[in-house]
């Protein structure tokens with residue numbers, strides 16, 4: 509595992525310039541007692557590059573936490589672009605709002621607080637315009653349901669991303685609903701005739717991964 513940490517540190521040193529506002533966001537989230545399960549700086553940069561490459565103007569995030577991944581995604585948006593992000597916990601949303609405000613990004617971001625399934629159902633029912641990119645990173649047992657919503661809320665050419673798709677997929681304990689959720693998500697993603705997908709390993713302390721899928 510030491511080599512993985514070295515690789516991650518090497519990439520971060522080269523490709524993620526120090527940014528005081530992003531680093532403060534992580535410190536404030538930890539100080540507020542939020543779990544330290546945000547994407548790593550390198551994965552954040554990867555989200556940013558993917559959002560830019562895809563030219564996304566409308567991004568949907570499921571699972572905001574303290575706003576760290578949202579900061580990367582929102583900073584990839586061109587003027588007029590918008591990130592809608594869904595979060596269950598009001599406390600997490602409060603921390604994220606402060607972090608996004610300090611970064612000058614809050615004007616590009618809309619935060620909706622509640623259970624993502626209900627909020628996604630509202631978006632479908634209201635017939636809001638499709639998203640160019642969806643990033644799934646909330647509760648793992650619901651990943652298969654989030655994939656169904658992502659398919660309903662995107663268009664051909666849209667990108668669907670999901671965090672944490674490798675570590676639990678290698679776990680043999682199928683009695684764990686998180687393990688089952690991730691395995692079912694990956695199988696659905698790979699089998700979906702509407703998607704061209706790949707799982708990319710992401711290394712930090714251990715190994716996990718990001719799913720990247722393009723809608724045909």
Ligand code: SAH
Pocket residue numbers: 545546547570571572573574575576577578594595596597600622623624625645646647
């Ligand atoms: N994307 C964030 C990390 C998200 S952690 C980052 O990288 O910075 C997962 C988040 O999903 C937590 O904040 C948790 O409160 C939220 N969450 C869990 N279950 C949820 C649900 N049912 N609906 C919406 N959000 C949920």
Ligand code: DHB
Pocket residue numbers: 545546547645646671672
């Ligand atoms: C964990 C990591 C994550 O990125 C996440 O979204 C949820 C949980 C974890 O390491 O437990």
Ligand code: MG
Pocket residue numbers: 545546547645671672
């Ligand atoms: Mg995650």
